[in-house]
Amino acid sequence: MSLASLIFLSVLFGTAVAPDAVIVLVALCLLAEVCVVAVQILARLVQRTSRNTSAPSSAVPYFSVHVACHNEPAGLVCDTIRALHAQDCPREQYEIIVMDNNTSDPAKWVPVRDYCASLPANVRFLHCVDVKGAKAGALNIALAKSAAEATHIVTIDSDYVVSPGFLSCAARVLEQVGSDFLQFPQAYRHVGRATHGISLELEDYFSFHARSANGTGLMLPTGTLSVIDKKALESVGGWPTDGVTEDAHLGYILCAAGYQGRFIDRAVGHGILPLALDDFEQQRFRWSNGNARVLRRAILDRLQNTKARGRMRQTVVIASQLTAWLSFLLIPVAALLGSLLFGSAQPLLILASALCVTIGVGRSLLPLLIGKAHNDLRTLAGAIANRLALLPAAARGTLEATLTDRAQFIVTRKDGGPRGDRLLPRDHVALLVLAALAIPAAMAAGSLACFALLPLFALLPAARMTHAALEAYRTSPQFLLEFAKNG
Numbered sequence: 001m002s003l004a005s006l007i008f009l010s011v012l013f014g015t016a017v018a019p020d021a022v023i024v025l026v027a028l029c030l031l032a033e034v035c036v037v038a039v040q041i042l043a044r045l046v047q048r049t050s051r052n053t054s055a056p057s058s059a060v061p062y063f064s065v066h067v068a069c070h071n072e073p074a075g076l077v078c079d080t081i082r083a084l085h086a087q088d089c090p091r092e093q094y095e096i097i098v099m100d101n102n103t104s105d106p107a108k109w110v111p112v113r114d115y116c117a118s119l120p121a122n123v124r125f126l127h128c129v130d131v132k133g134a135k136a137g138a139l140n141i142a143l144a145k146s147a148a149e150a151t152h153i154v155t156i157d158s159d160y161v162v163s164p165g166f167l168s169c170a171a172r173v174l175e176q177v178g179s180d181f182l183q184f185p186q187a188y189r190h191v192g193r194a195t196h197g198i199s200l201e202l203e204d205y206f207s208f209h210a211r212s213a214n215g216t217g218l219m220l221p222t223g224t225l226s227v228i229d230k231k232a233l234e235s236v237g238g239w240p241t242d243g244v245t246e247d248a249h250l251g252y253i254l255c256a257a258g259y260q261g262r263f264i265d266r267a268v269g270h271g272i273l274p275l276a277l278d279d280f281e282q283q284r285f286r287w288s289n290g291n292a293r294v295l296r297r298a299i300l301d302r303l304q305n306t307k308a309r310g311r312m313r314q315t316v317v318i319a320s321q322l323t324a325w326l327s328f329l330l331i332p333v334a335a336l337l338g339s340l341l342f343g344s345a346q347p348l349l350i351l352a353s354a355l356c357v358t359i360g361v362g363r364s365l366l367p368l369l370i371g372k373a374h375n376d377l378r379t380l381a382g383a384i385a386n387r388l389a390l391l392p393a394a395a396r397g398t399l400e401a402t403l404t405d406r407a408q409f410i411v412t413r414k415d416g417g418p419r420g421d422r423l424l425p426r427d428h429v430a431l432l433v434l435a436a437l438a439i440p441a442a443m444a445a446g447s448l449a450c451f452a453l454l455p456l457f458a459l460l461p462a463a464r465m466t467h468a469a470l471e472a473y474r475t476s477p478q479f480l481l482e483f484a485k486n487g
Contacts, residue, residue, distance in 0.1 A: 004396035015338030041319035064150035069158035074111040089167035101131040101138035134409035140300030157224035162269035180259035184225035189270035197382015220251030245290025288397035314481025332356035340441035354452035388462035
């Protein structure tokens with residue numbers, strides 16, 4: 001049993017034996033949700049009154065492009081390398097380092113090595129075993145192997161196919177506006193009508209958080225399609241290896257060191273969506289868990305460093321981005337269900353937990369509705385369904401990051417093989433059953449308790465919608481054709 005599940009059950013039954021202690025926990029979660037809302041509002045106010053002070057660069061950049069891969073389909077990685085090799089940027093201005101780490105199956109890395117060997121000398125392949133620190137550890141090896149003349153490090157996920165003008169675009173941006181690191185938006189290929197909503201839900205981070213942070217120079221990199229000044233990266237010790245979201249962690253370290261980042265709102269590369277709900281849940285758990293750990297470090301740094309306390313604008317903008325995937329709903333949901341089911345029915349406990357659930361769900365869904373009038377109702381419904389379906393995973397990741405430093409980096413599967421998706425996800429089914437049993441007590445408790453139960457009924461249908469959309473995605477003719485080509 002996971003730590004999050006154990007805590008959920010403890011709070012659920014604890015409402016009957018120790019309701020006062022549960023009220024304290026719910027109050028802390030309510031405070032956290034209110035603080036997140038306040039931070040995200042303040043971040044937008046700060047953006048309106050801030051200016052990015054980065055200066056244009058006159059130097060011609062030399063890009064060292066790093067592709068870290070682990071246990072990936074060889075054809076998929078070769079497609080990524082092929083697109084990078086086809087850049088319209090002069091070949092003497094960039095190199096490509098493919099860093100395969102800890103892949104034990106030669107059928108997955110040997111073809112990539114052989115393909116790289118057939119390309120010009122500016123493409124290199126490295127295969128290392130016993131690499132520590134997951135993706136960050138692999139990127140640090142690539143950093144150490146980068147050309148001495150390299151001015152910027154570019155990171156590309158192994159499933160991303162970039163446009164021919166990607167590096168030329170990055171060079172023009174650096175020449176025009178400068179910045180210590182750039183971040184281009186992540187986008188996805190083979191997106192059809194069934195998966196427009198999922199794509200919109202993922203895009204929300206860039207449209208709601210990245211654009212707001214852009215004017216401040218405090219945009220955090222997201223790990224792929226990132227362009228980072230090599231000297232800046234080396235000055236902070238390279239990629240941090242003690243977390244599971246090395247991109248956000250690095251961004252925080254760079255910003256704290258005084259470096260500036262900029263979001264470039266132009267799609268220059270497209271990757272593969274997670275191929276099943278299980279994969280999506282693991283990814284969202286990692287994002288929320290890793291960002292919560294970085295946020296915890298940022299808070300501790302601010303408390304311990306008197307100079308850092310004065311940089312309120314920086315703290316607010318960075319915290320707003322780090323809270324994008326966080327959810328503090330696990331404890332208040334357990335408290336609400338427990339107080340309704342086990343007869344404690346303390347009005348204060350029901351009120352606090354119902355209010356926390358309402359604020360938490362509303363905070364998660366509201367960004368999807370702001371400025372999305374150009375999207376049809378089906379797309380919005382798909383985005384909302386995806387956000388709801390992944391809330392349990394986000395809540396588990398956030399809570400476990402708050403209580404423990406244990407974390408495991410799980411690579412999101414990108415192969416087209418069979419999936420082991422459960423027909424009925426356990427978390428979603430359990431919450432639906434408990435919510436159904438709590439209906440009579442909720443009706444007696446009042447409208448707020450009933451309203452707070454509604455999202456729990458929506459979780460399972462939302463998960464089934466996401467499952468169906470991803471199944472349509474991975475069985476679409478375009479997707480099947482690509483993976484047939486890649487073997």
